[in-house]
Amino acid sequence: MFLFSTIVTSWTSVLIISNTSFNLEIKEVLAKMYLNQKNFVFNIKDLSVLLLKDANERIYGDNQDISHLNDHND
16 A cells, blocks of 8 residues: 555656646646545544544433432432
């Protein structure tokens, strides 16, 4: 995977520098790749926040249920 990534990166760099007829299309694809990567990072952040909220709700929700039961037993 690393080798493939290195080859594609090198090849892309050479083509951008040499200013080929596909230069505009290559730059458009690179821009799309960057935006997808950026969105992926933001989506991971959003997912992490939701997972933490769920964990907090489960932990504190269970503690509240137990303390509520203990109040009725006294």
